[in-house]
Amino acid sequence: MTDFAANDRPMPVYQSDAFARRLRRRYAAERRFRLYGIAAIGVALGMLAILLGSIVSKGYTAFWQHDVVLEINFDPQEIDPAGTRDPAVLGGANYQALAREALRERFPEVDSRSDRRALNDLLSVGAAYELRSMVLENPDLIGTRQAVRLPLSDDADQLLKGNIRREVGQTERRVDDRQIGWIDALEADGAVVSGFNWRLMANGDSREPELAGIYAAAIGSALTLMITLAMAVPIGVSAAVYLEEFAPKNRWTDLIEVNINNLAAVPSIVFGLLGLAVFLNLFGLPRSAPVVGGIVLALMSLPTIIITTRAALKAVPPSIREAALGIGASRLQVVGHHVLPLAMPGVLTGTIIAMAQALGETAPLLMIGMVAFIVDIPGGFTDAATVLPVTIFMWADSPERAFVERTSAAIMVLLAFLIAMNALAIILRKKFERRW
Amino acid sequence: MAVQTQMQSSRPGASEPAASRAGLKMDARDVKVFYGSKQALRGIDLSVGECQVTALIGPSGCGKSTFLRCLNRMNDTIENCRVEGLITLDGQDVYDRSIDVVQLRARVGMVFQKPNPFPKSIYDNVSYGPRIHGLAAGRDEMDEVVQKSLQRAGLWNEVKDRLREPGTGLSGGQQQRLCIARAIAVSPEVILMDEPCSALDPIATAHIEELIDELRENYTIVIVTHNMQQAARVSQRTAFFHLGEMVEVGDTEEIFTNPRDERTQGYITGRYG
Numbered sequence: 241m242t243d244f245a246a247n248d249r250p251m252p253v254y255q256s257d258a259f260a261r262r263l264r265r266r267y268a269a270e271r272r273f274r275l276y277g278i279a280a281i282g283v284a285l286g287m288l289a290i291l292l293g294s295i296v297s298k299g300y301t302a303f304w305q306h307d308v309v310l311e312i313n314f315d316p317q318e319i320d321p322a323g324t325r326d327p328a329v330l331g332g333a334n335y336q337a338l339a340r341e342a343l344r345e346r347f348p349e350v351d352s353r354s355d356r357r358a359l360n361d362l363l364s365v366g367a368a369y370e371l372r373s374m375v376l377e378n379p380d381l382i383g384t385r386q387a388v389r390l391p392l393s394d395d396a397d398q399l400l401k402g403n404i405r406r407e408v409g410q411t412e413r414r415v416d417d418r419q420i421g422w423i424d425a426l427e428a429d430g431a432v433v434s435g436f437n438w439r440l441m442a443n444g445d446s447r448e449p450e451l452a453g454i455y456a457a458a459i460g461s462a463l464t465l466m467i468t469l470a471m472a473v474p475i476g477v478s479a480a481v482y483l484e485e486f487a488p489k490n491r492w493t494d495l496i497e498v499n500i501n502n503l504a505a506v507p508s509i510v511f512g513l514l515g516l517a518v519f520l521n522l523f524g525l526p527r528s529a530p531v532v533g534g535i536v537l538a539l540m541s542l543p544t545i546i547i548t549t550r551a552a553l554k555a556v557p558p559s560i561r562e563a564a565l566g567i568g569a570s571r572l573q574v575v576g577h578h579v580l581p582l583a584m585p586g587v588l589t590g591t592i593i594a595m596a597q598a599l600g601e602t603a604p605l606l607m608i609g610m611v612a613f614i615v616d617i618p619g620g621f622t623d624a625a626t627v628l629p630v631t632i633f634m635w636a637d638s639p640e641r642a643f644v645e646r647t648s649a650a651i652m653v654l655l656a657f658l659i660a661m662n663a664l665a666i667i668l669r670k671k672f673e674r675r676w
Numbered sequence: 677m678a679v680q681t682q683m684q685s686s687r688p689g690a691s692e693p694a695a696s697r698a699g700l701k702m703d704a705r706d707v708k709v710f711y712g713s714k715q716a717l718r719g720i721d722l723s724v725g726e727c728q729v730t731a732l733i734g735p736s737g738c739g740k741s742t743f744l745r746c747l748n749r750m751n752d753t754i755e756n757c758r759v760e761g762l763i764t765l766d767g768q769d770v771y772d773r774s775i776d777v778v779q780l781r782a783r784v785g786m787v788f789q790k791p792n793p794f795p796k797s798i799y800d801n802v803s804y805g806p807r808i809h810g811l812a813a814g815r816d817e818m819d820e821v822v823q824k825s826l827q828r829a830g831l832w833n834e835v836k837d838r839l840r841e842p843g844t845g846l847s848g849g850q851q852q853r854l855c856i857a858r859a860i861a862v863s864p865e866v867i868l869m870d871e872p873c874s875a876l877d878p879i880a881t882a883h884i885e886e887l888i889d890e891l892r893e894n895y896t897i898v899i900v901t902h903n904m905q906q907a908a909r910v911s912q913r914t915a916f917f918h919l920g921e922m923v924e925v926g927d928t929e930e931i932f933t934n935p936r937d938e939r940t941q942g943y944i945t946g947r948y949g
Contacts, residue, residue: 489755559792563855565753567805567862568782577804578794 295655299648305437305450306400307389308363308426310342312371314382325379335375336368339390346431347422358418364391366439366451389433394449394642396423400432403641414641440649444615445631449642452635454650456617460530460610460625461599461657463618467534468541468598473591475538476545477580483546484553485575504543511540512607520608527609528624536604541594548593552586553579585669592665596658602629628654701726701896702747702784702866707761709742709751716742718920719761724866729888729897731907731928734917735943740900743917744868747898748784749777765866782809785864789871791851793843793858798835801843801854802826805862821861829857830887849880856887860895867891869899873906885910904944908932916940 253259316323319333340360344350350359367390374388375381395414398404400423410416415423426432443453487493515536519525525532556579564574580587605611610626611634618625626634628650635647702724709717717739724730724747732740742751749770751757763770770780782805793801802822805811812818822839826832831853835846843854852872859867869888873881881903888897888910901907907914908928915925916937924937935941 557792559788559790560794561753562750562786562788563792563794563858564804565750566748566781566786566788567859568778568780568785569804569808570778573808577808582795 295648295651299645299650299652301401301403302440302642302645302649303437304434305439306392306397306432306434308392309387309389309431309433310339311345311385312338312342312388313385314338314375315341316383319375319382320379325382327376330375330379331372333372333375334368335371336365338371339363339367346426346429355418358416359422362393362396362419362422364393364450365448366391366446369451391439391450392432394640395419397450398641399423400427400434403645440646444617445613445626445634446615447613449638449640449646452643452646454628454631454653456614457626457628457631457650458653460533460614460618461627463530463621463625464533464537464605464610464627465595465599467531467621468537469591469595471535471538472541472545472594476542476591476594477549477587479542480546480549480553481575481580484550485579486571500543500546504547507603508540508601509603509607511536512604514539515604516607526622526624528612528614528626529622530618530625531621532608533605533610533625533627534621536608537598537601540601540604541598544594544597545587545590548590549583549587552583552590555586556582585672588668588672589665592661592668596661599627599657599661600629600654602627602633605630606633628657699726700724701728701766702898703762703764703767704743704746705762707743707746707759707763709739709746709760710756710758711754712756716920717746720917720922722915722922722925724896724898725913726896727892727894728913729892729899729911731911731914732898732900732917733902733904733907733914733943734923736902738917739920740917741870744870744898744900747866747868748781748786750781750786752777782862783864784866784868785859785862787852787855787859787867787869787872790875791848791855793846793851793854795842795844797840798826798843798846798854799839802857802861805858809862811862825857825861826854828860828891829853830883830890831857847880849876849883852876852880852884853887856884856891860891864895866896866898869897871900871902874902881906904932916943918943 315338318338319335320326320329322329340363343359343363344356347359350356370390371388392400395404396419399406399415399420404413404415406413406420423432439451440453442455443451444456446452483493483496515532519532519535520527560578560582561574564578565571569577605627609624611630612624612626613634614624614626616624632647632650632654635643635650700723704720704722707717707720708715720739720743722730722743732744734740745751746759746763747770751759759771765780765784768775770784794804796804799822802825803812803818806818806821812821823832823836826835831850834850835854843851846854852875856867856872873884876884885906888899891897899907899911911928913925914928914931916923916931916935916939918939924931924935924940926936931940932944935944
């Protein structure tokens, strides 16, 4: 219609004002879009910073703790009157009395019954356990006087950390004025020392915050994850390889695929109910045991592993399969020699992400009894145990002020594990990544 | 659609010249291939002479690659693909139940359009086939097989000092020769080549063409190509495919100088395709 051959008039469209306006609008839209993106990332990073900041600022104080150094008189009359050095006798002695005796020696002016009780409350009940294990380890201590470092009670520790405010009325705080006076006196004497909180790392759970630790929970988590890994990876990878490389594509495999994708979205507590109904009630497996927790978490992580493995297998170029088939490799050889090794980085990433998810899972474990208060460090897969996130859950539920900081500290330890696992996933992926 | 039905109704005899000079290596009789309900090949009759290069030419989508992939049953791996008719290798039906498809593919090797070396070392690429088929006992024998294969593929001098380096690090033409070396390492009888030069520059293409000419002494070769000059240069016999049918087959010289069918003539003179 228009005569393009006519070159006596200029190109009208690209030099018109309307076109310039359109161009400006396009640039503006692009700039806006970029700003939205930066804003979104900023908000996301801000949220993360708030989360981490609140956890760290609440929790970092839990990594050190105040102890008191007392001159303990290992009185033979109290510990081993008959002098038999029999471990049963040594273990049964009243070490609490020794510790309290030492404290009273420091404050001879305290004599009323209620004052003495208040003074005794400054010491942790753990002081007695620590003296007992010292003596059992080295019976030669009996009859000597030693300066021993003993844990203060959580309230005393909190006061020293500044978490209990002195200016409020004494009825509104956990430490009364007498106790504050004694603590200040001890501190002025240099008897109060602070150091890294080894008890948090080396102990099992406890009702006393100053003695509670995450070691048992970490071991429980490790045992549980071992079972999960041993079950979920072989089953998940085999299922993915079969579905991706061997299974015919028909209505049945479609149905299976849809169901696997749905399972990945099932709330984890449902897996816990399944574990309760099937593994505990039907098979009679032990309650609170890592073996059951591991199986339940394996069921939960199977869909993740299958989906990521299938995606990794799909990403291997078909030309590699054809090349191997073309020189007479069987389908199993094609998968075993070429496809699976090439898909390995993806499989590893999926596995580690699934494991990290399992490590942080709480809900299904509540259902199978891993929420029980368990002090002992589990020695095997069928011992009663608990895991890190459940410990966090229980500590967060505890009323003591000292558990607030310990909850945050346990979260920090859990996050450290998760970051380490994700870093491992990245390193493995980089290491095994191949180009074709 | 109309064109297609018309073609079908006017299906020519497409019979081959009575006797090819060479002995018969592979033979296809009335081969039909279906992808689901879609028919890709409409009854192909073609014989492949021993130690000859047979070229399959034709416009895109005419079924030449499909036919090629029937010869070593690579189509088995495609869902919904159904093959009818008879294909024989030395008189034996390759679709027979008693045929082991793995062994068949060792006897009828394949080189693909895009060079596809394994992401492993050059040595491992070539030795993979002999290893899985147990063709070499011990390291020395394997070294010899690898060297001989690379020499035959004309790649030895270029890679002999870096056999442990990844095969994917070679240039495109070298990669394709590596794939040929990999294919001949298992001592196949027939080598199928699916547009082996389409991803290569003219120099690398010339290299591969020379190689094909040399390989003809020991191997039967079937090559699919879009390049008519290439077909004319390397092949002894040429078959022209069009819309799932084989229109014409004959000595290469005759097809290119004196085609009997006007569709063949139209294609080789570049009127369509």
